[in-house]
Amino acid sequence: MAKVEKGDVIRLRYTGKIKETGEIFDTTEEEVAKQAGIYKENGVYGPVPIAVGAGHVIKGLDEQLEGLEVGKKYEIIVPPEKGFGKRDPKLIKVFTLGQFRRQGIIPFPGMPIEIESEGGRKIKGRVLTVSGGRVRVDFNHPYAGKHLVYEVEVVEKVEDPIEKVKAMIELRLPRVDADKVVIEVGEKEVTVNFKPVLEEVDKNTLVLGEILLESDLKFLGYEEVTFKPSVEELLKPPEEVTSEEKTEEGAEEAKETEPAETPEGGQEEASEGEEEPVEENAESGETGESKEAEDNPPQSEEAQEKR
Incomplete structure (x- = not known):
C-alpha cells in the first residue's frame, strides 16, 4: 500500500x-x-x-x-x-447593557453578536452572561x-503532474470544470489557461483563485507559474481591455498590409505618379481583537444583515 x-x-x-x-x-x-x-x-x-x-x-x-x-x-x-x-481569557470582554440598547438589541446568554473594527473587519462573539447592567461577551472561537x-x-x-494541477484547481475553484482548463507543465514551470472557462466563473472569484493557486503550485515545486489571463489582466477596467485588444488588432492589420519585398530584398518601388507614404512616429490587495472589542459597540448578526 x-x-x-x-x-x-x-x-x-x-x-x-x-x-x-x-x-x-x-x-x-x-x-x-x-x-x-x-x-x-x-x-x-x-x-x-x-x-x-x-x-x-x-x-x-x-x-x-x-x-x-x-x-x-x-x-x-x-x-x-x-x-x-x-481559550484566551483576554478575549472575554464586558460591555454595558446601554451599549446594546442603543443598537436596539436585547442581549441574552448564547446570543451571537458581531462588532466592527476601525479597519472595517468584523469580529464574531457570543454573549456569556447578562447581569447587573453588564454583558460579558466571549470572542474566542466556539x-x-x-x-x-x-x-x-x-x-x-x-x-500525474497534470492531474495534480487539476486537483488544486478543484480545491480552490470547485465550480470550475478543471478538464476544460488548458494546463502545460515543465520541470519547474507551469502554465494554467482559464480562457476556455471565462464565461463560467465570476471574475473576482477567478482573481482570488489564481492568487491562492500560485501559492499551491509553488508548494508543489513549480518556480514559474503563469496564468492566462493573469490577475493583472483580470483586474483591468473593461474599457482598457477593449482599447488594448483594438491596438493588437491594428498591429496585426498593419503587418498584413506591409509592402512586399522584392527578390533583391528591397521594398517594391512606388508606381509612377504615386506619392511615397509618409511615415509617422507616434508613441502610441488576536491581541488586536481585544482592543477592537473595547472600542466598538456590539451588533447582533440580525442587525448586521439588515445593514
Missing part, C-alpha cells in the same frame, strides 16, 4: 467531531452533514483534494496525514493548540480549548 508523504497531492475523506461533546462540526460527506444539521445547500461534498503540508486542512490533522496508507481508515485526535487554539477527533481515509494519491 502506498503511504502519504509531505508534498503529496491526495484526495481525503473525513468527518471532524468535538471530543468533549461528540458534535460534528465538519465533514466531506453529504449524508453525514444532513444528519448533523450542518448541510450547506451550495456546499461541495465528496473527497477533498489537498496537498499534504500546505495547510489546506487544520494544522494538527495536516501533520498526522504523513505516513497514512491509501485506502485505510484512521482516527486522529488533534489537541487544542493545533486545532482552534486554547471550539477553542476543545480536542478534535477526525475519522479520515486517504482515498487516492494523485501521481
Whole structure:
C-alpha cells in the first residue's frame, strides 16, 4: 500500500467531531452533514483534494496525514493548540447593557453578536452572561480549548503532474470544470489557461483563485507559474481591455498590409505618379481583537444583515 508523504497531492475523506461533546462540526460527506444539521445547500461534498503540508486542512490533522496508507481508515485526535487554539481569557470582554440598547438589541446568554473594527473587519462573539447592567461577551472561537477527533481515509494519491494541477484547481475553484482548463507543465514551470472557462466563473472569484493557486503550485515545486489571463489582466477596467485588444488588432492589420519585398530584398518601388507614404512616429490587495472589542459597540448578526 502506498503511504502519504509531505508534498503529496491526495484526495481525503473525513468527518471532524468535538471530543468533549461528540458534535460534528465538519465533514466531506453529504449524508453525514444532513444528519448533523450542518448541510450547506451550495456546499461541495465528496473527497477533498489537498496537498499534504500546505495547510489546506487544520494544522494538527495536516501533520498526522504523513505516513497514512491509501485506502485505510484512521482516527486522529488533534489537541487544542493545533486545532482552534486554547481559550484566551483576554478575549472575554464586558460591555454595558446601554451599549446594546442603543443598537436596539436585547442581549441574552448564547446570543451571537458581531462588532466592527476601525479597519472595517468584523469580529464574531457570543454573549456569556447578562447581569447587573453588564454583558460579558466571549470572542474566542466556539471550539477553542476543545480536542478534535477526525475519522479520515486517504482515498487516492494523485501521481500525474497534470492531474495534480487539476486537483488544486478543484480545491480552490470547485465550480470550475478543471478538464476544460488548458494546463502545460515543465520541470519547474507551469502554465494554467482559464480562457476556455471565462464565461463560467465570476471574475473576482477567478482573481482570488489564481492568487491562492500560485501559492499551491509553488508548494508543489513549480518556480514559474503563469496564468492566462493573469490577475493583472483580470483586474483591468473593461474599457482598457477593449482599447488594448483594438491596438493588437491594428498591429496585426498593419503587418498584413506591409509592402512586399522584392527578390533583391528591397521594398517594391512606388508606381509612377504615386506619392511615397509618409511615415509617422507616434508613441502610441488576536491581541488586536481585544482592543477592537473595547472600542466598538456590539451588533447582533440580525442587525448586521439588515445593514
